[in-house]
Amino acid sequence: MNIITLIVLTSFTYLTHSARILGVFPFIGKSHYFLGSALMRALAEQGHDVTVISPFGERTPPNGSYRDIVLVKTRETFERKLKVNMFDVGELNPLISLPFLMIMLSELGTLTLQEPPVQELIHSDEKFDAVIVEQFLIDDLKALASHFNAVQIVFSSTGSNLWIDSLVGNPSPPSYVPSAGLSYSSQMTFLQRVTNTLVYLLNVVMMHAYVYPNNEQTVQKYIPGAPHIEDFLYNASLVLLNSHHSFSQPVPHVPNMVEIGGFHIKPPKKLPQDLQTFLDGATEGAIYFSMGSNLRSVDLPTDKRDAILNAFAKLKQKVLWKWEDEELPNKPKNVEVGKWLPQQDVLAHPNVKLFVTHGGLLSTTETIYFGVPVLAIPIYGDQKMNAQLAVNDGYGLSLPYKEVNKETFAQNLDEVLNNPKYSNNAKAKSKLFHDRLKTPMETALYWIDYVIRHKGAPHLRVAALDLPWYKYHVLDVIGFVVLVAAIGGTVFYVLLTRMCPLLFKRLKNKVKTN
Incomplete structure (x- = not known):
């Protein structure tokens, strides 16, 4: 055997080393699950033995060893709690909505650990090399890594934020790092810094006065022999961030924080024939309209819906609208609807000239990937910040939901469609997005393997975690x-x-x- 063959075989064996990995993605939101699913499917296809705890489960499991543990009761409980019109949620003041969100999400960890199949797993003799837990105010689930004596990997469905930075010693001063629920840039005015600091302090107080004590009680109740929360809370070997400087504001990252934003995006596939024909026939261009997976366009108030339709009816462009019902009342001839649409494949079509979106992070990432400008109508959460970044970077406009009427919507459509700067800036952002050493998914898989190979990679841990x-x-x-x-x-x-x-x-x- 020559030396080249030996090197190739050795490298192949090294790269295909199989590990047992548990993924915990309990959040009741399809967009969050899409991210967790993409990551865990890729790990299974790479040759790892994968188990996933989530509220949904895979309809078509990937190639390789893959097992679902579905949180049936947790999903049913939260679906009852979340039967509200999400368009009304965005009107809440962040100083009011933040405590509500923290209280609600802290319950999610308790419901997850209560689930019979999860308890069965906890009391089994199974072993895992790594546990990947979504970082979304469910810190009690990080105790599973300690329970299984596994490497703890944290996945943030956003970028770095207050909820994770302090747990890995990452600096996030409120002077220039805005909270996700605020539509601020890094260049804040004095009053914005006052608000941002108040939100920052509210986060810290709520975390230490309510969330962590509640997590500690849950862990001690449902995980036998669980360590104290201080022993697993600050024990992340790796933090995977769904962010990238091409579409996120540049902020500090300690060595074990790795940006993998856009990892869920796949090369575009051929569209279903009806959509392909519709978009191919859009010789004047097409507009894609979707409010994401959690918001439903069908819940729009009649006056907002009619204002949008009135503006669309006057356009020469065709419109493809994700509408979650059989019929769209008063639908103009140039508008086509679908209950579900393959968003990435639609955005990849060369005739799509504008994306009207709620400004969710996945939608923002995908529109930048394909270089399509946006008109954002943000409602809640990080949508307002994402929309403001589109404005700051010149690849879109943001129209506050309460200001949507037939005049404002038509004016914003006209500006983005007919001013070439938005399309040019979107294409420039797309070039930044794609200019990487490796693809985002390859980066994620490499670092997961890295911290497993190096037994948690303690050399990446910063000394700040050991300081009072x-x-x-x-x-x-x-x-x-x-x-x-x-x-x-x-x-x-x-x-x-x-x-x-x-x-x-x-x-x-x-x-x-x-």
């Missing part, structure tokens, strides 16, 4: 400097007050003598 809060913020140093300055100032003052009378007396005697 007062040392991290150098309060002890500041206190020492203030104390030294105070002592020095006091000594100087005492000496000065004692020496001055003697100096004055000597000067006075000298004057008399002269």
Whole structure:
């Protein structure tokens, strides 16, 4: 056997080493599951033995070893809780909606660990090399990594944020890192920094006063012999971030935080024949309209829907609208609807000139991938920030939901469709997105394998995690400097007050003598 053959065989064996990996993605949101599913399917197809805890499960399991543990009761419970019109949620003040979100999501970990199939897994003799947990205020589920003596990997469905930064020692000062629920850029005004700081402090107080204590109670109740929360909360070997500087604001990242934004996007496939014919026939261009997987266009109030239809009816372009019902009342001739549409494949069609979107992160990522400008109508969560970034970077406009009427919607459509700067900037952003050493998915798979190979890669852990809060913020140093300055100032003052009378007396005697 020659040396080249030996190297090839050795490399193949090294790259295809199989690990047992548990993925925990319990959030009741299809967009979150799409991300978790894409990652875990890729791991299974790479040769790993994969188990996934989620509310949905795969209709067509991937090639390789793949097992679903479906959270049936958890899904049913949250579907009852979330029977609200999501278009009304966006009107809530973040200082009110944030505590509500934290309380609701902290319950998700409890419901997950209560599930009979999850309890069966916990009490089994199964072993895992790594546990991947979604970071979304469900920190109690990180105890599963300790329980199975596995490497803890955290997946953030957004970029870095307040909920994960402190757990890996990543700096996120509110002076220039805006909270996800706010539509601020890094260049904040004074009043914006005041609001951002208040939201930051509210996060910290809620996490330490409610979320973490609640997590600790849940873990001790449902995981036998579980360690204290402090022993697993700060134990992430790797944080995978669904972000990238091509569509996210640049912020600090410690060594074990890796950006993989866009990893879920696949090369476009041929469209179903009816959609292919419709878009091929859009010689004047086409508009794609979707409010994502959690918001439903069918829930739009009648006045908003009619305003949008009125504007669409006056266009020469065709419109493809994700509409979750059989019929769209008063549908113009140039509008085609579908309950479900293959979004990535639609955006890849060369005739699509504009994406009207809610501004969700997946939609934002996909539109940048394909270089399509946007008109965003953000409703809640990070949608407002994503929409504002589109405005800042010049590849789209943002129209607040409450301001949508036939005049404003038509004006914004006209601006993005007929001003070439938006399309040009979208294409420029797309070039930035694709300019990487490896694809986002290859990056994710490499780093997962890396931390497993290196037994958790403790060399990536920053020293900030081992410092008490007062040392991290150098309060002890500041206190020492203030104390030294105070002592020095006091000594100087005492000496000065004692020496001055003697100096004055000597000067006075000298004057008399002269």
